Amino acid sequence: MTLAPVVLFAYNRPDHLQQTIERLACCTEASQTSVYIYCDGPKAQATPEQKANIKKVRELADATRNNRKFAAVKVIKAEQNKGLANSIIAGVSDVITQHGKVIVVEDDLLVAPDFLTFMNACLEFYSPIAEIGSISGFSPIVQLPKNYQHDVYIAPRNCSHGWATWSDRWASIDWSNEPLLQVWTNRALRAKLRQGGDDRVARVKRQLDGRIDSWSIRFGCWQVLNNKVTIYPRHNRVQNIGMDGSGIHTKASDVVNECMADEIKNFQLDLPQLSPSIIRSFANKYSGTPLKRVARFIKTEILRR
Secondary structure (H helix, E strand, O other): OOOOOEEEEEOOOHHHHHHHHHHHHOOOOHHHOEEEEEEOOOOOOOOHHHHHHHHHHHHHHHHHOOOOOOOEEEEEEOOOOOOHHHHHHHHHHHHHHHHOEEEEEEOOEEEOOOHHHHHHHHHHHHOOOOOEEEEEOOOOOOOOOOOOOOOEEEEOOOOOOOEEEEHHHHHOOOOOOHHHHHHHOOHHHHHHHHOOOOHHHHHHHHHHOOOOOOHHHHHHHHHHHOOOEEEEEOOOOEEEOOOOOOOOOOOHHHOOOOOOOOOOOOOOOOOOOOOHHHHHHHHHHHHOOHHHHHHHHHHHHHHHO
16 A cells, blocks of 8 residues: 655644644654645734744754654745645645645644554545545544444544545545535535534635635535545544644634544444434534524525525
8 A cells, every 4th residue: 555645734833833743753654654844934914923933833844854754754835825725725736646645734733643544544445435535534523322333434524634635536626616606505505514514604605705715615515516525533533732822723612522542543444324323413513502503504594695
């Protein structure tokens, strides 16, 4: 099996990036894995402190090329700020074109020792199964139902916390607003998108309005429109340490599962059916309180009209 490269995106958090690299280097297949580190550039209005942190991130990325813990390390530095969405779309596109598959990590994620083992095994096993659009190393569900026998589960929502996909899936994505408009204006598609959490339709609207710039919701709409699902692990293999106010796109209220496997877990891959109980539990993690769900639903439906 040819191992997938890891694409690591960083910006201005050197302390977080240091932890991310250290944990990634502890993975079983680290020494056989090529790593591409994409460092975004400073914003026009960046403060001296922010510029200093960006400089430290780049120095850390450069130093990683010499630590011999990975098969190879390539550092790509943007001169100007691209933003997370454009950075990920362009960076993943470049690497996946060369390698056919990628594992993607951001600079605030800690991974389990068998993260690369699990992700590579899934990329190999699920590659020929067209309905699988992506793989997640993160699981929002702390405890699956007692009678659930599988080591993975299927969910109708993509994940941005340590994920992977293949070139044939990625190349077919339309990154314009057109797919979002299709979802926003179609009641059945909106309902389908909500299966992965009530927050998603509101995200579509914010993306259409230009209030956010998210690659993830566009990827999610592509999965909905093309009947794709995501494979999630029974045992969570990713922890997000960026919910501490340091990140631009995350906040403390986004935390859904801080429990991560700290040892290698045996697993067997198969293709389980969608589990209604798991999907309900999964969606509830992202939907908030009943009052918040009702308010969000009313707001999005009124906005749509």
